[in-house]
Amino acid sequence: MTVEEVCALDAADPLRAFRERFFIPEGLIYLDGNSLGVLPRATAERQRKVVELEWGVSLIRSWNDHGWIDAPQRIGAKIARLIGARPHEVIVADSVTVNLFKLITAAARLAPDRHALLSEAGNFHTDLHVASGAVEAVPGMRLEVKPRHQVEEGIGPDTNLLLLTHVHYKTGERFEMGRITALAKAAGARTIWDLSHSAGAVPLRLNEDGAELAVGCGYKYLNGGPGAPAFLYVAEHLQEQLAPMLRGWMGHAAPFDFTDDYLPAPGIARFLAGTPPMLSMSALESGIDAFEGAEMDALWEKSARLFDLFARLVEQRCGGHGLECVSPPEAERRGSHISYRHEHAFEICQALIAAGVIGDFRSPDVVRFGITPLYLGYEDIWQAVDRLAQTLESGSWRDPRFSVRGKVT
Amino acid sequence: MTVEEVCALDAADPLRAFRERFFIPEGLIYLDGNSLGVLPRATAERQRKVVELEWGVSLIRSWNDHGWIDAPQRIGAKIARLIGARPHEVIVADSVTVNLFKLITAAARLAPDRHALLSEAGNFHTDLHVASGAVEAVPGMRLEVKPRHQVEEGIGPDTNLLLLTHVHYKTGERFEMGRITALAKAAGARTIWDLSHSAGAVPLRLNEDGAELAVGCGYKYLNGGPGAPAFLYVAEHLQEQLAPMLRGWMGHAAPFDFTDDYLPAPGIARFLAGTPPMLSMSALESGIDAFEGAEMDALWEKSARLFDLFARLVEQRCGGHGLECVSPPEAERRGSHISYRHEHAFEICQALIAAGVIGDFRSPDVVRFGITPLYLGYEDIWQAVDRLAQTLESGSWRDPRFSVRGKVT
Numbered sequence: 144m145t146v147e148e149v150c151a152l153d154a155a156d157p158l159r160a161f162r163e164r165f166f167i168p169e170g171l172i173y174l175d176g177n178s179l180g181v182l183p184r185a186t187a188e189r190q191r192k193v194v195e196l197e198w199g200v201s202l203i204r205s206w207n208d209h210g211w212i213d214a215p216q217r218i219g220a221k222i223a224r225l226i227g228a229r230p231h232e233v234i235v236a237d238s239v240t241v242n243l244f245k246l247i248t249a250a251a252r253l254a255p256d257r258h259a260l261l262s263e264a265g266n267f268h269t270d271l272h273v274a275s276g277a278v279e280a281v282p283g284m285r286l287e288v289k290p291r292h293q294v295e296e297g298i299g300p301d302t303n304l305l306l307l308t309h310v311h312y313k314t315g316e317r318f319e320m321g322r323i324t325a326l327a328k329a330a331g332a333r334t335i336w337d338l339s340h341s342a343g344a345v346p347l348r349l350n351e352d353g354a355e356l357a358v359g360c361g362y363k364y365l366n367g368g369p370g371a372p373a374f375l376y377v378a379e380h381l382q383e384q385l386a387p388m389l390r391g392w393m394g395h396a397a398p399f400d401f402t403d404d405y406l407p408a409p410g411i412a413r414f415l416a417g418t419p420p421m422l423s424m425s426a427l428e429s430g431i432d433a434f435e436g437a438e439m440d441a442l443w444e445k446s447a448r449l450f451d452l453f454a455r456l457v458e459q460r461c462g463g464h465g466l467e468c469v470s471p472p473e474a475e476r477r478g479s480h481i482s483y484r485h486e487h488a489f490e491i492c493q494a495l496i497a498a499g500v501i502g503d504f505r506s507p508d509v510v511r512f513g514i515t516p517l518y519l520g521y522e523d524i525w526q527a528v529d530r531l532a533q534t535l536e537s538g539s540w541r542d543p544r545f546s547v548r549g550k551v552t
Numbered sequence: 553m554t555v556e557e558v559c560a561l562d563a564a565d566p567l568r569a570f571r572e573r574f575f576i577p578e579g580l581i582y583l584d585g586n587s588l589g590v591l592p593r594a595t596a597e598r599q600r601k602v603v604e605l606e607w608g609v610s611l612i613r614s615w616n617d618h619g620w621i622d623a624p625q626r627i628g629a630k631i632a633r634l635i636g637a638r639p640h641e642v643i644v645a646d647s648v649t650v651n652l653f654k655l656i657t658a659a660a661r662l663a664p665d666r667h668a669l670l671s672e673a674g675n676f677h678t679d680l681h682v683a684s685g686a687v688e689a690v691p692g693m694r695l696e697v698k699p700r701h702q703v704e705e706g707i708g709p710d711t712n713l714l715l716l717t718h719v720h721y722k723t724g725e726r727f728e729m730g731r732i733t734a735l736a737k738a739a740g741a742r743t744i745w746d747l748s749h750s751a752g753a754v755p756l757r758l759n760e761d762g763a764e765l766a767v768g769c770g771y772k773y774l775n776g777g778p779g780a781p782a783f784l785y786v787a788e789h790l791q792e793q794l795a796p797m798l799r800g801w802m803g804h805a806a807p808f809d810f811t812d813d814y815l816p817a818p819g820i821a822r823f824l825a826g827t828p829p830m831l832s833m834s835a836l837e838s839g840i841d842a843f844e845g846a847e848m849d850a851l852w853e854k855s856a857r858l859f860d861l862f863a864r865l866v867e868q869r870c871g872g873h874g875l876e877c878v879s880p881p882e883a884e885r886r887g888s889h890i891s892y893r894h895e896h897a898f899e900i901c902q903a904l905i906a907a908g909v910i911g912d913f914r915s916p917d918v919v920r921f922g923i924t925p926l927y928l929g930y931e932d933i934w935q936a937v938d939r940l941a942q943t944l945e946s947g948s949w950r951d952p953r954f955s956v957r958g959k960v961t
Contacts, residue, residue, distance in 0.1 A: 166604075166608050168608070168609050168611075171611075173611060175611065175612045178612050179607075179611055179612045181608075181611065182603065182604070182607050182608035186603065187600075187603055187604050187608065190599060190600075190603045190831070191596075191599075191600065194591065194595065194596055194599045194777070194835070195575075195591070195596050197778075198588075198591050198777055198778055199575050199577070199590075199591035199596065200577050202577075202580075202582060202584065202588055202590065202910065203584045203587050203588045203910060203912075204905075204910075205778065206778075206958075206959075206960040207958035207959060207960050211778060211779075212959045212960050213959070237646065237647075237650065237826070238646075238800070238825060238826025238827055239826055239827075240798075240799075240800030240801070240802075240825040240826035241646065241650055241798070241800075241825055241826055244798050244825075248689070264812055265812065266812075267801075267810075268801050268804070268807075268810050268811060268812060269800045269801035269802075269825075269826065271812050271813075271814070272799050272800050272801060272803075272804060272814040273798070273799060273800050273825070275799070275814050276796065276797045276798055276799040276814070277797075277798075279689075279797050280657070280688075280689035280690075280797055281689075282691065288812060313810075362827070368603070368607055368830070368831055369606075369607055369614065369615075369620060369827075369829075369830035369831065370620075370826075370827040370828045370829040370830045370831075370833070371829065372829060373826070387685065388685045388686075388688050388689055389650070389653050389682070389685055389686075389798070390649075390681050390682060390684070390685040391647070391649030391650075391678045391681050391682050392649070392676075392677055392678035392681060393649075393678075394681075395677070395681060398677075399915060399959075399960060399961045400915055401676075401677050401722075401914065401915045402677060403673055403674065403675075403677060403680050403697060404680075405680070405681040405684050405685070416647060416649045416650055416653075416678075416682070417646070417647025417648055417649030417650055417678065417782070418647055418648075418771070418778075418779040419647075419779045420778075420779040420780065420781060420829040420831075420832035421777070421778035421779040421832070422599070422777055422778065422779075422829075422831045422832045422835055423829035423830070423831045423832040424779070426603070426831055496613075501611065501612060501613070503612075505810065506808060506809050506810045549615075549616035550615075550616060550621045550622070550808075551615040551616050551621050551808060552808045
C-alpha cells in the first residue's frame, strides 16, 4: 500500500473534518490519545475565557452565573450520549481511582453476605490498588484476583462484585459487557466496569448491556486534558439504593443549608464529594463537545479500519524484527489500540518518539499505539509504521540515549 | 476616620505592592477571598502556556519534561512554608473532603481500641459528612459531635481522633492548635486539623504546635482558582505508620512498574490516589507563587488591622441596624474574616453585591467578609463599610430582587 493510496482513504473519510477541531503539532504522529488526548482548538479559547473572565471578573458569582455548580451533571449527561446511558445516570467527579472507591464501598454493602470482590490479574493497577483498600472498608470483604481466562469461572456464590476493565490497557482485549454482566448477575453478583480505554472510541451501550456500575477516564479519548476529572455511572434503578461511604457536601441534598446531618442528594449527585476542580472540569467539557456531530458507531468503524491498516503494514514492513502483536485481530474482541511485545519495547518506543511518533511503553515489554478515530487519519498510520520500520531496520533504537528512563515511562 | 486617612494607611503599607500581582475588577470590593481568591495576573499567562504549549505541543511528554509528575510534592513543599511544616510533610491532592477521608481512615486504624471520632457541631458540614462516612469504614468507630464549648471536655479514653477546623468558616473563631493538640495527645487521641480558612492568611506553625495531621483548601486564601486541589499534611514521624485505605497508582512506590500488588510510596506520596487534574494543579501553583516574598507574620498583622478597621467602622456607621458581630474581637482568637448576624443577612448580602461589595451569606443568618491581606487595602475596607452603611440606611436590601436565591447562596 502506497502513501498515495492511504491519502485517498483520508480524502474519502466522512469523519475527516473532525481533525480540524484539534491542534496537532506539525510533523508529529500522535498515537497516544489513550494516555492523553490532544488539545481541542476550542479548549484553548475556552480556558482563556474561564480563567480570565469567569474566574477573573465574575469570581465567586460564576458558580451560579456561569453554571459551574451544574457542571458535574451537565458534563455527565454529555458523556452519557457517548456510552449508551441516560443523561441522569452519569456524573463527573474526582479521579477513576476515587470513583472506584465510592462505587465499590457503596455497592458491596448491598450484599453483606457475599464477601469477594473479583478482578483480573494484570488489570490496570490502580483498579487493583483501590480495590485492595476498599475491601478493608467493608466487613469481611476480600479481593480475589484471577487470570483473565479464569475470571468467568471464578464468579461464585460468594462473589459480591466483579471489577473489570472493559478494554485492557495493555493488550486492548475487550470483555463482552452484556454477556459478562448477565453472567455475574445470574450468579448474584454486580459488575463494575472501568471504561477508561473505551469511552470515546469503542461503542458502548451501558443500558442495553444491563450495566449497573461503571467509571471512566476523562483525559484519554475524551480529550479532557491532563488529569481531567473522571466520570461514574450508576444505573437509575440502583441510585437510590446506594449510600456512599465516601461522601461530602457536593453530594448532599442541600449543600448550601450547611446542616450537620448528611442527607444524600437524590440520584447520581450523591456521588459527588468535594468541590470540583473547575478549570480542569471546563477543559473536559470542551473535549467532549468536540464529539458533537460524531456518531460512535462511525468512529468505531474508522478505528477498526485504522487498526487493520496498522497491523497489515507492520506485517508487511516490520517482519523479522521480533514484534509480536498482543491485541486481538477481531474487531469485536478489542479496543482502539494496538500493542506489540518486544524485548526492547522501551528503547523502540523512545526511538520512535525521537522520530516523531508518540506511542506508549507499558512495562515490562509492550509498545502500545492508541488509535483515536476522531482526529487520526490513514496517512498517520502509514507514516507511523514507516518510521517504525526504519527504526527497526536501522537499529537506531540501540542508541544508548534511548534506554534512559524518566520518572514516567 | 476619613477616606483620606485610610488611603494614607495604604500608602504606608509595606505589603501594598502585592496587590499588583492580582487582577481585581475595576470598582469591585472583593471580600470573598475566603470562598474563592482572586486571579493572580501570572496565573492567566501561566495557564495559557500550560494549555497551549505543555498540553498542546509537548503532550504526554510533559509529565516528565514539564514536571507534571512532581507537581503534588513540589506544590506541597511551597505550601509547607506557609503553614510551618517541612517540605516533605505536605502534598497536594484531590479535595479537602477526599483528603479527610484518607486521613481519618488511615489514622483511626492506628488505635483500634479507641472508637470515637470527635468533632464540633456546626463544623463546616463537609467535614462532618465525610467523617460520618469514614467511621463506617473502620470497625467499631462512631462519630461524636459536640458543641464547641464541650469539645475539650469531650476528649476521653475512647477518643481516637479529634477533627477540628482551625478557623471556623462562619464565625471566624480560632482554636488554639498547640494547646488542643497537646491536650488530645495527653488523652491518647490524635487531632486532624482542617486549615481551609487559615492557610495563607492566619499564622500557622504546624511543626511547632505538634500537629500530626491536617488538610486544607487551595481555592481560598491560596488563590488557586475555583475548586483548586487541596493539600494534606502528615508529620514526618507518622507517615510510614499510616496505610491509606483510599489508595491508587499515584501513591504506589513504583507506579510505572504496573504491578498488581500495592506497595505504598515512601513518605507523604502514599496519600496520592489517582492522576491529578493538571490544569487546576498548575493554577494552584501560580496562586501560591504569588506569596513569594511575603512573610506570614506580616500578612497576619495586616489582616488583624484590616479586621479592626472594619469592626470599628461598622460600630461607628452601622449602629442601630441590627448587625451583631459574631467574630472574636481579640486577634489571637480569630481568623481572617469578620461575620455579622442579621435577620436579613441574605438580602443584605445580595444588595451589597449589587453595590459592588462581594461578601458571603452563610445560612441561616450570617453575612461574612473575608479579609485577604495579600491584596486588600485599608481603602477597600472603608469603601465596603461605606456601602454597607448606605445599604442599611437606605433600606435598599428590601428590594424583592435581593431575596431571590441561586443554587449557590
